[in-house]
Amino acid sequence: MRYSYIAIEGLIGAGKTTLARRLAEQWRGRLVLEEFDENPFLPKFYEDQQRYAFAVELSFLAQRYHQLKRTTEQDLFSPCTIADYSLGKSLVFASVTLAADEYALFRDLYQIMYGDLPQPQLIVYLHLGIERVRERIKQRGRSYEQRIGADYLMQLQDRYLDHLQKRPGSQVLVVDLEQHDLMKDSDAYDRLISLVVEEGQAPHRVATL
Numbered sequence: 001m002r003y004s005y006i007a008i009e010g011l012i013g014a015g016k017t018t019l020a021r022r023l024a025e026q027w028r029g030r031l032v033l034e035e036f037d038e039n040p041f042l043p044k045f046y047e048d049q050q051r052y053a054f055a056v057e058l059s060f061l062a063q064r065y066h067q068l069k070r071t072t073e074q075d076l077f078s079p080c081t082i083a084d085y086s087l088g089k090s091l092v093f094a095s096v097t098l099a100a101d102e103y104a105l106f107r108d109l110y111q112i113m114y115g116d117l118p119q120p121q122l123i124v125y126l127h128l129g130i131e132r133v134r135e136r137i138k139q140r141g142r143s144y145e146q147r148i149g150a151d152y153l154m155q156l157q158d159r160y161l162d163h164l165q166k167r168p169g170s171q172v173l174v175v176d177l178e179q180h181d182l183m184k185d186s187d188a189y190d191r192l193i194s195l196v197v198e199e200g201q202a203p204h205r206v207a208t209l
Contacts, residue, residue, distance in 0.1 A: 002197060003121045004079070007086035009164075010126035011156055012145065013136030019126065019182060020084040022189075029080035032071055035063055043144040045097075053097040057106060061090050065113045072118060086123050086170075087114050092163050096155045124196065125164055125174045130154055132178060165204060176208040185209075 006023065008016040017033055024031035036042060041056040064085070071081065094106045128136070130153050137145050164172045173195060180188040188209040195207050 005081045005083075005118060005120045006122045006124065006196070007083045007120035007170075008124050008126065009086050009089065009160065011128065011133045011153055011160070012148065013133055013140055014126040014128050015136075015177070015182060016084040016126060019124075020082045022182075024082040026193075027080055027082070029082045030071070032067065032081060032083035034083075034085045035067060036060070038063060046144045046147045049097060054102050054106070057090065057094045057097060058109075060093070061106070061110060061113065064090060065117075068117050083120065086120055087117060088163055088167060090114075092156065092159045095159050095163075096152070119169050122171045122173065122196065123164060123167070124192075125160065125172065127157075127174055127176050127178070129178050130157070171201070172204045174204075174206045176206070180209045 008020045008023075010016050020031060020033065023029065039056060039059045041052050041059050045052040045056040064087070068087070090110055091107065094103055094110075098106055130150050133153055134148075134150065137148060161174070164174065175192060175195070177188075182189045182192065191209045195205070
C-alpha cells in the first residue's frame, strides 16, 4: 500500500462508509467513520436550514476535530488509515449552508483547529449523478434526509469538485460510479483498487470504472 492515509469522499449515499470499511478490511488498516449520528442539530437543520446551519456546521467541525485528534494520538500513519470523510468536508458544506459573514468566521475557526492535523495523502471522491444520489438517499430510509433537495445536492457536488481541484498537499482521484455499484460489481471494485495503488500518477485524476 503506497498510501498510509486515505479519505473517501462523496455526496450523501455515494457509498463512502461501505467502501472505507471494505478497504480497511482488505488492507488491515485503521477505520475512521464519521460520527454524524451524534450531531443533535442535524435533523433540525433539514427542517430549518437557515436557523440551524451555523450550529450544525460548528458541531460537525468540533466532532471531526476531536475524532481526528484522537486518531492522530493513536499514531495515524501506522500501518494505514481509511476514513469515510476528509478534513475539507467541513469547508465544503459550510460554503453552501452559511451566509458569507458566518462562513468567514467558520473558515477562521477551521484553519485554527485543523492546521496541525495530518492531511490525507489520497482523497477518493465517489461521483454519482444527482438522481442516483437521491435514489440512494431514499433507499437509506432516514426520515430527515428525505427533505434534501436536488438543488442543495447539486451545489454540494459543484463545491466538492472545485475544492478538490484546488486542494494542495493531497492526491485526488475522482471516480465516476454512475454505471456501477462497487458492492455488486467485483470488476469495478478491482479497477478502483488498481487506480488507487498505481504509481506515478498525476495529483488530480478522473476515472470511469
